[in-house]
Ligand SMILES: Nc1ncnc2c1ncn2[C@@H]1O[C@H](COP(=O)(O)OP(=O)(O)O)[C@@H](O)[C@H]1O
């Protein structure tokens with residue numbers, strides 16, 4: 001449906017008193033996995049189920065992250081999208097087309113629509129940056145001039161306009177990945193797949209590559225599907241996330257919601273490495289699971305959304321009427337939204353705990369009791 005039609009329909013719905021028809025939902029997903037299972041191996045002894053009934057939608061125009069530990073099935077999942085692997089059962093649908101049903105020609109067309117970048121860049125060492133980016137266009141049969149017209153602006157886009165004649169061995173890791181990105185964009189795909197594209201890079205270079213992916217997503221409207229084992233990557237750029245564990249999607253949704261309301265152990269343990277304030281060393285060793293008389297309770301307060309900027313700490317101290325220590329604290333961003341974590345300690349006596357719980361309930365603060373100290 002084009003925008004004009006939509007406006008007309010809205011206007012008509014508005015002029016009638018009948019309940020308006022639901023507007024067509026956001027565009028259909030760019031990728032959908034429907035009950036996808038992938039088994040490797042041919043007989044019972046060597047058979048291994050890498051993906052087990054995966055259902056997942058990848059929103060058009062978004063940056064979606066799939067996170068999981070090594071061996072969880074991430075690469076297998078992403079390789080199904082461009083037909084590098086074939087599902088044992090279930091369907092993988094890319095922009096309305098089922099990948100499993102494609103002929104050789106259909107697969108070639110699909111791969112022009114779906115670019116991919118890799119952890120180890122996969123550049124040809126005998127070709128310059130320019131020639132690497134040109135490769136998919138040569139394969140597509142473009143002539144020299146068309147290729148030059150396409151490659152030069154792409155190298156500019158990724159910030160390598162002046163490195164066009166360099167060989168991979170003369171480039172840094174970040175620069176090689178930029179060549180990889182330019183090459184992936186050469187055929188003007190609508191979907192970019194990224195398999196651990198920043199995992200071989202240092203944190204600063206990782207950030208610059210993530211910034212570039214974000215810019216490409218915003219400026220070219222390209223849908224990005226990335227897989228990673230690094231929470232930091234998802235937290236920085238993905239608006240949506242799915243958590244995969246042993247071939248199953250255990251949680252999925254808006255990144256902020258999944259991270260702040262993590263339900264599954266895998267999500268929690270991946271998160272604990274990346275989010276939240278580390279406790280001071282001395283605390284860890286003295287923490288007890290149960291209180292004794294006179295102990296203090298250690299509580300982690302999580303601030304986000306509308307609570308993030310309220311002066312809650314001051315109010316907590318006033319409200320408790322007891323001495324409160326702040327042991328650690330930080331504010332960071334998840335998918336662009338503030339997320340704060342504060343570890344406080346106060347007397348674990350009945351009256352104080354009751355006042356604290358009332359305060360948490362009234363303010364909507366999320367809390368987690370970490371333990372007790374003498
Ligand atoms: N071609 C293959 N043959 C047999 N087993 C495979 C093959 N590819 C992947 N696997 C297995 O499937 C599981 C998931 O692998 P993979 O998708 O690469 O995980 P991840 O990318 O999350 O680390 C692993 O246990 C891996 O050994």
Ligand SMILES: [Mg+2]
Pocket residue numbers: 074075076196
């Ligand atoms: Mg992998």
